[in-house]
Amino acid sequence: MRRSLPQQIATAVLKDYLESGVLNSGDRLPSVRELEQQYRASRSTILAALGILEQQGAIVRRHGLGCFVAEDAPRASSMRPPHFLGYISPSTDSELMLRIYEGVEEAARRYDLHVLVASVCHDYNLERKQVARMIEAGCGAIVLSPTTRTPQQLAEDYLNREFLDFPIVLVDLAYPQHKRPRVVFDNYHAGYDVTTTLLRAGHTRIAIMRLNPDPEAPFACRHYAVEERFRGYCDALRQAHIPLCEEYVWTLQSSAFHSDLDAEHLERLLALPHPPTALIALEDIAAMSVTELLLERGVQVPEEITVTGFDNLLPARNFHPAFPTTFPDFRKAGELATWLAYSLMKGETLGAITYMLPVPLCNRRLSLKRRHFSREGVGSADA
Secondary structure, three states, X not given: OOOOHHHHHHHHHHHHHHHOOOOOOOOEOOOHHHHHHHHOXXXXXXXXXXXXXXXXXXXXEEOOOEEEEOOOOOOHHHOOOOOEEEEEEOOOOOHXXXXXXXXXXXXXXXXXXXXXXXXXXXXXXXXXXXXXXXHHOOOOEEEEOOOOEOHHHHHOOHHHOOOOOOOEEEEOOOOOOOXXXXXXXXXXXXXXXXXXXXXXXXXXXXXXXXXXXXXOOOOOOEOHHHHHHHHHHHHHHHHOOOOOOHHXXXXXXXXXXXXXXXXXXXXXXHOOOOOOOEEEOOOHHHHHHHHHHHHHXXXXXXXXXXXXXXXXXXXHHOOOOOOOEEOXXXXXXXXXXXXXXXXXXXXXXXXXXXXXXXXXXXXXXXXXXXXXXXXXXXXXXXX
């Protein structure tokens, strides 16, 4: 099977400089820039090739000095594919990222790969640096869960300009603009199915949380999954011949949405002449937070307002009152992304292939809507 470009260049360097006798043990290889020009490859590809050579014991790298031929450097015929896989996530304290990592590790053991892990603390610029470090460390491919982007970052995304000949597979928070192999979730149908389920239960006044879509908003980030769910919500209402009510849209101002769950906005929802009888939260943590705010105000959940979440997070599984959520298989996403990365490491050509995984509902408890409360808080039968 055809080898990847970094592997091909690593083999060429062995042939051109070691097997040919041009260089001997302890001699210095040409600089990265010189190798870029000689092999007409990008810096990231050359660094990946040097990482492969270092992993195989052919060269040693000395910080600030360059690469040198190692003692007993192997011949090109003994070269094996690199056995390091990189996994980069937005954070290390996210349950969902840990689920993906479990899948990555499970598949990596199957393919005899060692996983190098890095976190970027939701920092776009640090993400790019970690990709470069993984390549330089000799990883044969990277599984990357991208952090959220601002509109400007998305328009100038390094993933579409740099490391183009290096195998990078995106998982979960990938955007359509990314021309890379992707493993994503069907968040459109997640939003559609949650809304449809509430409609079938008798709810016609359904509120929803979303992030501010205004690109000029402070700290604006385009969270593609949230926007896809909102699009599914709008389409479900439209098909039910229910107009979108802007008053039912709870717009949060930043991706740090937990700090935005203020009581003031909830009070505005409850004070509407026809307050919502259901609320679709951003995800499970937000669903728990808003449920606690409602209960503090004496609102019965789910009898007066049904709250739903997304992602089936561990803290929500024993939360009372229970609420409907979704059950995306993040572990499966990690396994599939690793399989794609391994295929790329072996030289297969995949292009910008996209695998979209379903998001089934986890209907822990869904109350039929029977009552609503007026501005004064007096319960009455819904018309």
